[in-house]
Amino acid sequence: MDAKATARFARAIAHESADRGYRAEVASGWDIGGNTNGGYLMALAGNAMRAHCGRADPVTLTAHYLRPVQAGPVAIACDTVKEGKAFATVRATISRDDTPLLTLLGAFGTLGDAGDNALRVDAEPPALPPVEACRPRADVEFLPALHSQVDMRLHPDDAGFTRGEPTGKAQMRGWFRLKDDEPITTIAMLLALDAFPPTVFNARLPVAWTPTVELTAHLRATPRPGWLRARFTTRFVTGGFLEEDGELWDDSGQLVAQSRQLALVPKAQPAP
Amino acid sequence: MDAKATARFARAIAHESADRGYRAEVASGWDIGGNTNGGYLMALAGNAMRAHCGRADPVTLTAHYLRPVQAGPVAIACDTVKEGKAFATVRATISRDDTPLLTLLGAFGTLGDAGDNALRVDAEPPALPPVEACRPRADVEFLPALHSQVDMRLHPDDAGFTRGEPTGKAQMRGWFRLKDDEPITTIAMLLALDAFPPTVFNARLPVAWTPTVELTAHLRATPRPGWLRARFTTRFVTGGFLEEDGELWDDSGQLVAQSRQLALVPKAQPAP
Numbered sequence: 181m182d183a184k185a186t187a188r189f190a191r192a193i194a195h196e197s198a199d200r201g202y203r204a205e206v207a208s209g210w211d212i213g214g215n216t217n218g219g220y221l222m223a224l225a226g227n228a229m230r231a232h233c234g235r236a237d238p239v240t241l242t243a244h245y246l247r248p249v250q251a252g253p254v255a256i257a258c259d260t261v262k263e264g265k266a267f268a269t270v271r272a273t274i275s276r277d278d279t280p281l282l283t284l285l286g287a288f289g290t291l292g293d294a295g296d297n298a299l300r301v302d303a304e305p306p307a308l309p310p311v312e313a314c315r316p317r318a319d320v321e322f323l324p325a326l327h328s329q330v331d332m333r334l335h336p337d338d339a340g341f342t343r344g345e346p347t348g349k350a351q352m353r354g355w356f357r358l359k360d361d362e363p364i365t366t367i368a369m370l371l372a373l374d375a376f377p378p379t380v381f382n383a384r385l386p387v388a389w390t391p392t393v394e395l396t397a398h399l400r401a402t403p404r405p406g407w408l409r410a411r412f413t414t415r416f417v418t419g420g421f422l423e424e425d426g427e428l429w430d431d432s433g434q435l436v437a438q439s440r441q442l443a444l445v446p447k448a449q450p451a452p
Numbered sequence: 453m454d455a456k457a458t459a460r461f462a463r464a465i466a467h468e469s470a471d472r473g474y475r476a477e478v479a480s481g482w483d484i485g486g487n488t489n490g491g492y493l494m495a496l497a498g499n500a501m502r503a504h505c506g507r508a509d510p511v512t513l514t515a516h517y518l519r520p521v522q523a524g525p526v527a528i529a530c531d532t533v534k535e536g537k538a539f540a541t542v543r544a545t546i547s548r549d550d551t552p553l554l555t556l557l558g559a560f561g562t563l564g565d566a567g568d569n570a571l572r573v574d575a576e577p578p579a580l581p582p583v584e585a586c587r588p589r590a591d592v593e594f595l596p597a598l599h600s601q602v603d604m605r606l607h608p609d610d611a612g613f614t615r616g617e618p619t620g621k622a623q624m625r626g627w628f629r630l631k632d633d634e635p636i637t638t639i640a641m642l643l644a645l646d647a648f649p650p651t652v653f654n655a656r657l658p659v660a661w662t663p664t665v666e667l668t669a670h671l672r673a674t675p676r677p678g679w680l681r682a683r684f685t686t687r688f689v690t691g692g693f694l695e696e697d698g699e700l701w702d703d704s705g706q707l708v709a710q711s712r713q714l715a716l717v718p719k720a721q722p723a724p
Contacts, residue, residue: 240666242514285557300689400691417572419672
């Protein structure tokens, strides 16, 4: 593999300094039907915020999704609200032609290895068949472009929706890694936290498209090299909203990230 | 009861317009050992943000806690990032003498009644003994000032920590309402989501004080009049952090709010 291939994700979330903040290119090919993936956008912004405050890792990052985003140039404005000892608190807005697309608020610091300081864990990593037994998304007839950028394997028990056989359980589990052995950084986990198909695809509800209003990621530790195990669940589809709770576990069996997003449930839609 | 008494919470979160935003008074008596409660501060800011954008309810609101806050005057600066059809997206910072204390990002809109649109609910409201069987916090030897401002009753099974007998389960359940029959608004739910004792008090861990880094509230519906049922749980105490997940259910048995906060777990502390 050549050097270009090894840095596919790093290149896709690059930015350069500009007059009032940063300039970046929303890369093509990280979309679902033309709309850029929300996790990718969070990583793009998070990477600029990280550079802006000079801290290694996002610890907690909240993104509000204001408009669908297509590939092309964007501006990223960052401002540091507080430079603390443990964390820097930073706000950012991604915009194009002065129209805001995404606005974020996060705390950045330096994360360690989860295994060093696990006082209490009341959950298990998701039980998954070996990677080889979990088919890549290539079995999906309409493959979103995003899924050719990363290595993602769904648990066979959660993949029935791709054949029109949703499980009835609002859950999605699987393996995730970047292509070409590119290491999973804490920024890459922001992508992983929004890269899987929506849990609601397995819920047997008349709901297809659930636009994200807000996503908050909590990063606990830098993951060990290897595949991530991911689990996403939804318990409440009420009031026109649903939450999707995510967990990422690294190859050593440690929880490395959590997420919760609030998504809109549009009314009266046909089944997917 | 007199008119003054009926508006205890509403008065405590009032603000007035000022040169660049709003001016407010962090009321005394809403603290834990001198530090103002985080839910109260979120309600104070959320109320100003709501006024600023002219929308009825917070739908999702994220607060980053930058410094401990004592009672006294503060400035609340708000700016609207987007005026959308469904939501206005608003940022705010509470500061005193130009020092930021709390910074927030939220989406505001108009919430309905949860019962009108519950498509799927995979959980039950917490089972609680009748209110009369749940003792008020007056049984706690050292009663935080906050607990005299609201009507809060812990589930007896989760109150053992007050006698030095934590259950070992990182859970806290109970009833909540405002005093003097003041109605529970969506803004008041922000208070309820951070008013209960930390789950970790029941966890048999050498952890006492867990400062909140970030709290995100998702409000689903306007609650029916009456008591709220609350449940808070923690599953992961790792990497120097813990999450606390909250749920509020209204008197009609509907989920009305969710929350998740990220808190710091200071190292090497004596047991509470």
